Amino acid sequence: MSEIWVVIEQRDGRIARISLEAVAAAQGLLKKVAPTLKSVAKTVNAIVIGAPAGPMGGELGNLGLEKIVSIEHPLLAQYTADGYTLALEQFFAQVQPEFVVFPHTYQVRDYAPALAARLGQVLISDVIDISDGPVFTRQLMQGRLNGAYKHTGTGPCLVSVQAGAFRAEVLQTAASGTVGQGFSPDKEPPETGRALAPEARSSGAVSVFTPTIEPAQIRTKPGQPFRGSAQTVDLGSAQLIVSVGRGIKEAENIPLVQALATALGAELAASRPICDAGWLPMERQVGSSGQTVAPKLYLAVGISGAIQHLVGMKAAQCIVAINKDPDAPIFEVADYGIVGDLFEVVPALTEAIKAAKQ
Amino acid sequence: MMASVSMNGSIFIMKIIVAIKQVPERDAQVRIDSSAKWIDESDLQFALNESDAYALEEALQLKEKHGGEVIVLSAGPERIGQTIREALAKGADRAINIACDDLATRDALSVARLLAAASKEESPDLVLTGLQSEDLGLGQTGVILAELLGLPHATLILHVEKTDTGLNVKRELEEGWFQQIEMPLPAVLTIQSGGNKLRYATLMGIKKAKTKEVRQLGAAGLAPDAAPVVALDQVTLPHKQKSTQILPGSPKEAAAALVEKLKFEVRVL
Numbered sequence: 035m036s037e038i039w040v041v042i043e044q045r046d047g048r049i050a051r052i053s054l055e056a057v058a059a060a061q062g063l064l065k066k067v068a069p070t071l072k073s074v075a076k077t078v079n080a081i082v083i084g085a086p087a088g089p090m091g092g093e094l095g096n097l098g099l100e101k102i103v104s105i106e107h108p109l110l111a112q113y114t115a116d117g118y119t120l121a122l123e124q125f126f127a128q129v130q131p132e133f134v135v136f137p138h139t140y141q142v143r144d145y146a147p148a149l150a151a152r153l154g155q156v157l158i159s160d161v162i163d164i165s166d167g168p169v170f171t172r173q174l175m176q177g178r179l180n181g182a183y184k185h186t187g188t189g190p191c192l193v194s195v196q197a198g199a200f201r202a203e204v205l206q207t208a209a210s211g212t213v214g215q216g217f218s219p220d221k222e223p224p225e226t227g228r229a230l231a232p233e234a235r236s237s238g239a240v241s242v243f244t245p246t247i248e249p250a251q252i253r254t255k256p257g258q259p260f261r262g263s264a265q266t267v268d269l270g271s272a273q274l275i276v277s278v279g280r281g282i283k284e285a286e287n288i289p290l291v292q293a294l295a296t297a298l299g300a301e302l303a304a305s306r307p308i309c310d311a312g313w314l315p316m317e318r319q320v321g322s323s324g325q326t327v328a329p330k331l332y333l334a335v336g337i338s339g340a341i342q343h344l345v346g347m348k349a350a351q352c353i354v355a356i357n358k359d360p361d362a363p364i365f366e367v368a369d370y371g372i373v374g375d376l377f378e379v380v381p382a383l384t385e386a387i388k389a390a391k392q
Numbered sequence: 393m394m395a396s397v398s399m400n401g402s403i404f405i406m407k408i409i410v411a412i413k414q415v416p417e418r419d420a421q422v423r424i425d426s427s428a429k430w431i432d433e434s435d436l437q438f439a440l441n442e443s444d445a446y447a448l449e450e451a452l453q454l455k456e457k458h459g460g461e462v463i464v465l466s467a468g469p470e471r472i473g474q475t476i477r478e479a480l481a482k483g484a485d486r487a488i489n490i491a492c493d494d495l496a497t498r499d500a501l502s503v504a505r506l507l508a509a510a511s512k513e514e515s516p517d518l519v520l521t522g523l524q525s526e527d528l529g530l531g532q533t534g535v536i537l538a539e540l541l542g543l544p545h546a547t548l549i550l551h552v553e554k555t556d557t558g559l560n561v562k563r564e565l566e567e568g569w570f571q572q573i574e575m576p577l578p579a580v581l582t583i584q585s586g587g588n589k590l591r592y593a594t595l596m597g598i599k600k601a602k603t604k605e606v607r608q609l610g611a612a613g614l615a616p617d618a619a620p621v622v623a624l625d626q627v628t629l630p631h632k633q634k635s636t637q638i639l640p641g642s643p644k645e646a647a648a649a650l651v652e653k654l655k656f657e658v659r660v661l
Contacts, residue, residue, distance in 0.1 A: 115535075115545060140566050144547045147500070147532035148539040156499045156622040159530055169625065175422050176526055179431070180628045187621025253544035257572035259565055274660055280418075298660075310586030316568070323564055323584075331660045338418075341529075348633075352658045354650065355636075359419065368636045370653055372646045382647035390651045390661050 054202035177363035274300035281336020339364030406460035443522025480601035481593035534582035550587035
């Protein structure tokens with residue numbers, strides 16, 4: 035068999051949005067590679083791991099998927115890299131996938147590179163675009179450049195897709211059947227595989243795969259997730275945010291941006307390095323490891339715009355960037371930009387805002 | 393040096409390898425080279441990858457608490473010598489470098505194979521590395537290294553504590569969540585930045601570093617050359633996602649122009 039499989043990640047029994055985006059990316063990939071695929075797959079397949087798929091089966095049923103497989107084992111109830119790697123290794127040995135698409139989450143980053151190595155492969159991680167070839171684009175140099183990657187080996191090609199890079203909305207269209215994009219869940223392709231239970235072949239039905247895992251093979255013992263600190267600042271609901279990055283240089287300079295935030299009536303936020311250094315509390319961090327925000331205005335001061343930060347704020351309605359480097363990646367997402375020394379621009383802006391408000 | 397555990401766990405000589413990478417300096421102006429397959433390195437300044445600096449710091453703190461040895465392991469061209477000296481000046485005991493001029497064309501598995509082969513010879517108790525490099529940003533080397541060494545691993549680690557049975561580590565999850573993980577030794581950890589405060593090299597440290605051992609290994613002797621399974625085919629400039637309107641003029645003029653936009657276009661003033 036040679037097919038495309040998507041690994042779906044569940045959080046609290048629900049499919050996280052990034053996993054839907056991974057399905058969308060896989061559907062897009064299928065269109066690019068369909069002529070070269072050995073099978074005649076009309077759509078892609080999905081895997082869920084761990085707890086019984088139960089209520090998620092319904093959610094998955096609407097996505098125009100061919101097969102849905104739930105990989106279940108008591109030792110997979112809680113995520114471990116060892117458990118997931120073993121389970122997927124065994125499953126892939128059976129289905130021999132051509133492509134596997136993962137959401138680029140912290141969990142995938144924890145096990146997928148090991149899984150790929152075990153298969154003699156390298157995960158093409160954090161992909162933002164898939165074009166003919168297929169060519170997988172990912173960012174280099176903290177987002178300053180793009181790199182076009184190709185799978186040159188034999189065997190399965192594993193890719194993970196960046197949050198927000200592929201549009202999950204297209205799935206609804208595909209599933210509702212209003213667009214004839216080659217998705218026809220009602221038409222069964224000639225099935226050549228023997229590995230899966232017959233019910234797995236009907237669209238939307240969930241079949242179970244049970245891997246062989248011994249307790250001793252799980253070498254780490256994870257604890258329950260906990261919150262780092264009391265979240266007294268809800269940046270997620272803030273309408274106006276002034277955010278500060280490395281460009282501020284020293285803790286002593288933070289009041290400069292605080293004054294701007296106060297003049298504007300905005301919440302003060304920061305990129306990771308500022309919170310790492312202890313210049314502002316962790317709860318004010320925006321980005322993949324901090325809060326995700328979607329304000330009316332996001333004013334980024336001295337923030338270069340590494341992807342870890344951009345994923346947390348690119349949904350803002352208006353992004354303004356003040357940065358001395360005209361090539362900083364933040365200008366790729368900004369609506370308005372001021373290229374200049376923040377130590378001159380920020381005080382001038384604070385005064386201008388105060389004057390405008392009078 | 394052999395690792396040993398006393399019955400009460402109080403004496404433990406830990407042999408720690410820290411895998412580090414030299415990357416272009418954060419604010420460096422990177423340009424695509426004439427082959428369009430990599431960046432032009434001719435005028436670039438290089439520095440220690442940031443999360444690797446945190447991995448080194450964690451290793452040095454573990455050594456200070458439990459005793460042991462910190463070995464810096466790297467792969468790269470000649471210029472990496474400077475970064476290795478800086479790590480030694482901060483307190484690493486010795487270094488191993490795999491001379492390698494073709495890092496940019498090797499895939500992550502190939503680089504990890506080199507690091508794994510060099511690590512194996514040392515039989516470390518713990519291997520630390522940064523969670524990802526600032527140039528390629530693959531975030532995979534540590535995890536692949538663990539797989540190749542047959543060791544358990546944990547990623548995005550902010551804090552490491554030695555226990556009687558192994559380690560208790562604090563792992564960062566998404567959106568402000570964390571998790572403790574217990575694991576045996578030997579193990580591989582990828583370190584997230586921000587868990588510790590980075591130290592500076594002292595004058596004494598810089599002086600001492602000059603006499604510390606840097607062992608040079610050849611790549612060819614460590615792992616057989618295998619064809620890459622993934623190739624970086626072309627480096628391009630990113631497409632702009634939005635058309636940014638740059639507000640020109642002096643700081644005062646630009647500020648005034650922005651206030652106009654905030655008032656009449658964005659309507660937040």
